[in-house]
Amino acid sequence: MAALVEVKDICKIYNPGENEVRALDHVSVSIQEKEFVAIIGHSGSGKSTLMNMLGCLDVPTSGSYFLHGKDVSRMSDDELSDVRNREIGFIFQGFNLIANLTALENVELPLIYRGVGKKERRELAEAALEKVGLGQRMSHKPSEMSGGQQQRVAIARAIAQAPPVILADEPTGNLDSGSTKEIMSILKQLHREGRTVILITHDNDIAAQARRVIRIKDGKIEADFEQQVEDW
Ligand SMILES: Nc1ncnc2c1ncn2[C@@H]1O[C@H](COP(=O)(O)OP(=O)(O)O)[C@@H](O)[C@H]1O
C-alpha cells in the first residue's frame, strides 16, 4: 500500500541568496495511515517548516511530496487549499480561535468554508464538541474557557469533518500539565479510532507517548525510530 505521506528529499530555503536559511535540508519521510508520530527537535530545528510542508500550507524549494498518492509539491494555491480542507485537521499551539465567536461557531466556521449546509454543520460541530467533552460549553466564548478547554475547541474544529490526518504543532505548548494530559488522551483516542496523528513537539515527555519518533536537527532528520509506549 502506498504511504499516506511520502516526502522525498525536500529542501526549504528561506530568503534564497546571501542570507539564506536552509530550514529543511534533504528531508525524506514516509508515514503510513493510522500511525501516531511525534516530530521532535529543538527550537529553530525546522519543525514548523516541516509541518507547513506536510500540511500543504507551503511548498518546498525542491523535492517532492505525495499525499495520498497525489503530488502536492507542484500544486497551485487553490489546489493546495482544497487538499488542506479535505485531508488535514490542524491544531496549533496558540489555539487560533476567533475571540468573538462561541465554541460552536468556531467549530462550524471551517465547515461554512467547505460549503456544508446549516443543519449538517450544526450536527457535525455539536458531535465534535461532545467528543472532546465540551457538550456543556458550546455557547461559551474563548475568553470564558481555560486554555485546555480552548485547545479542545480547536481539536473539535480540526476533527469535525473527520479529516484523515491530524497535524498538531506544539498543541500542549501553552498548557499546564493537567490540560496537557487531557489533550494527549484525546489525540490518542483519535488515533485509536483510526486517524493518523502527526504531533510536533520540543518536549521529550510528549514524544515518549508516541509509537514513532522522528527527530529533526538543523533541518535534517537525525533519527527515526519506533518505541514501546505505556498507557495505550
Ligand atoms: N518565514 C521565514 N523566513 C525566514 N526564515 C525562517 C522563516 N520561518 C522559519 N525560518 C527559519 O528557519 C529555521 C527553522 O524554523 P522553524 O521551522 O520555525 O523551526 P521550529 O519550529 O523547529 O522552531 C529557523 O532558523 C528559522 O529562523
Ligand SMILES: [Mg+2]
Ligand atoms: Mg515551531
